[in-house]
Amino acid sequence: MLVSGNESSRVLLVSNRNDIFHFCRNALEGLYSVDFFSFRKQQPALLLSFAATVGTHFIVDSSLFFSEKDAARFIAAISGVELNALFLCPYEVKKNVVEFLRHTKASLVHIPCEKDFFRGIMKRKFYFADDGAAFHGENESFLKLHKFIGHSSAIQKVKSEVAAAAGSDCSVLFEGETGTGKSFLARILHEVSNRAAKQFVQVNSADLKETLAVSNLYGTINGAFTGAVSRPGHFSVANGGAIFFDEIGTMHISVQESLLTVLDSGVFYKVGSVVEQKVDVRFLSATNADLKEMLFRGDFRRDLYNRISDCVIRIPALRERPEDVLEILEHYLHAYNCRDITFSTGAVDFLLNFYWPGNTRDVIRCSKYLVSRYAGKKVCAEDIASWTEKHCFV
Numbered sequence: 274m275l276v277s278g279n280e281s282s283r284v285l286l287v288s289n290r291n292d293i294f295h296f297c298r299n300a301l302e303g304l305y306s307v308d309f310f311s312f313r314k315q316q317p318a319l320l321l322s323f324a325a326t327v328g329t330h331f332i333v334d335s336s337l338f339f340s341e342k343d344a345a346r347f348i349a350a351i352s353g354v355e356l357n358a359l360f361l362c363p364y365e366v367k368k369n370v371v372e373f374l375r376h377t378k379a380s381l382v383h384i385p386c387e388k389d390f391f392r393g394i395m396k397r398k399f400y401f402a403d404d405g406a407a408f409h410g411e412n413e414s415f416l417k418l419h420k421f422i423g424h425s426s427a428i429q430k431v432k433s434e435v436a437a438a439a440g441s442d443c444s445v446l447f448e449g450e451t452g453t454g455k456s457f458l459a460r461i462l463h464e465v466s467n468r469a470a471k472q473f474v475q476v477n478s479a480d481l482k483e484t485l486a487v488s489n490l491y492g493t494i495n496g497a498f499t500g501a502v503s504r505p506g507h508f509s510v511a512n513g514g515a516i517f518f519d520e521i522g523t524m525h526i527s528v529q530e531s532l533l534t535v536l537d538s539g540v541f542y543k544v545g546s547v548v549e550q551k552v553d554v555r556f557l558s559a560t561n562a563d564l565k566e567m568l569f570r571g572d573f574r575r576d577l578y579n580r581i582s583d584c585v586i587r588i589p590a591l592r593e594r595p596e597d598v599l600e601i602l603e604h605y606l607h608a609y610n611c612r613d614i615t616f617s618t619g620a621v622d623f624l625l626n627f628y629w630p631g632n633t634r635d636v637i638r639c640s641k642y643l644v645s646r647y648a649g650k651k652v653c654a655e656d657i658a659s660w661t662e663k664h665c666f667v
Contacts, residue, residue, distance in 0.1 A: 283308055284395075288334035293361065293384070297332060300388040301395060307332075331358040335366045335381075341373040359395070383424050390433035418465060421458055422604050422633075423597035427589045431458070438584045439466040444536075446521075446581050447559040449588035452634030455559035456519050458588065463515045468555055471514030474507050479523040486528040491535075491550070492543040501545065508535060508552050515555040521581065522562030522573065529574045536580045556581060591629040591636070598624050601633055605640035614647050619654035627661060635665050 284305045286297050298307045338344040360374050362383045374381055382394050418432045438445050439462050447455040456475065463473040481489060492506030507516055518524065535541045539552050558581050567573035591598060602624065606614060616624070629635050642660050643652060 284330040284332055285310055286332045286334070287337070288332075288361075289337065290334060293334055293363070296384065297391075300391045304392060304395065305330075333358050333360045335360045335362045335370055335374065338370045339367070341369055344370050344373050383429075385424070385426060386429040387426070387433045390429065390436065393433075393436070418461060421454060421461060422601050423594065424600065425594040425596045427594040428597060431586060431588055434584070434586045435462050436465065438462060438586065441584075442555055443583035444556040444558075444581050445584045445586060446564075447557070447586050447588060448564075449559075449561065450590050450632055451561050452632035453588040453590060454633055455561075455588060456517065458586070459517045459519075459557045459559060462557065463517075463555075466515070466555070468514050472511050473514055474511040474516045476507055476516065476518050478518050478521045478528075481524060481528050483525045483527055486525070487531060488544045490528075490531070491541045494543050494545045496545065498545070506543070508541060508554055509550065511554045512552040513554075515557050517557040517559070518581075519559050520561060521558040522560040522564055522567060526572065526574065529577045533574075533576060533580070536577075591632045592627075595625045598627075598629070598636060601636045602640055605637050606644065609640065609644045611644040611648050613649050614643055615651045617651060617653045620652045620657055623654040623657050627657075628665075630665055635661075638664065 284297075284301070285308045286294055287310050288294060289311050294307065294309045301307055333347070335344070338347065359380045359382060362371055362374075362381055363385075371381070382391065384391075418436060421428070421432065435458060445459070445462065447459055449455050460473055460475075463469060476490075488501075488506065490506045490508060492504055492509055493501045495501065495503045535552070535554075536556060539554065541550050541552075542548070543550060564573050564578055568575050568578060591601075599621070606612065631638070639657065639660060642664075643657075647656065
């Protein structure tokens, strides 16, 4: 069955699901008309005849494929003509199918996702289809974003914000509780930015002691003080790339003040030197503290806050997106090569409803415990509750 739209720019959705058709049609309204081809395995020739009529832009629902062989047969069927395909990966698509598509360098989008994010991917994929190298870079960036595990709407929003921020040089402040993945996302943002070829320098703000902070940040010259040798500071190492201040709320107020000039102009002086140094560095930071509350208390400088917060990305706590818990747990069980643990209904309910005060970090620790104790066994709610009682503290 083929359902057509009216606009002249058309794209063919290959799927058997009305919900995916409605998502694509609504997300792409004004950009593309979505033609819906209800696909069966025996229909590749019929699909290609429709493609000749509609055009060669495909959106393919990967949940159609029950195995790698299904995906391989489909790709082989369309490989003889000039086709441009984007593969959708719903929650239920089999992991081995996703891995197969990645190995073929197919362009993937996990759904559900934010409509604006999907539109952006479609524009880069099809509007600029002649620039294959450019899209390959975009697709690589997209895959890097998906290293951050989770497909809840809340995390899709975060990934969309990271993708948008990566395209500029604005300062970015990541907010979120301990264990939500702030530093990991900061690194991913750098990897998908146009500064990816340069250094990403991570600085633990709490380690910047007042007496040594300046030499660590800006470097020293020989003889600047007793025992000093010439060495670069964090900003020099990060030149052309990005510097990331983790838990910036723990930074001493005097260190905060020293950052203002280099943030404004990129200019600083090594300790003991009168020679001006200039760098081009992107500024990223993260906090689990309420910086606005610290502003009112006078514990954080307002002028520094204004400079580090061009873009603020909040990473929600795991309890705000419980649908991601099982995906994170499964990922790490597989990473530790343990695929034969099963969970009772009660255990699943416990995992979804637990508070997880340490967020993803707690789930990773839990997965290690399960691998060590329950390989080849069934896990009950009491088993996980016993571990969380001892190891997870609010």
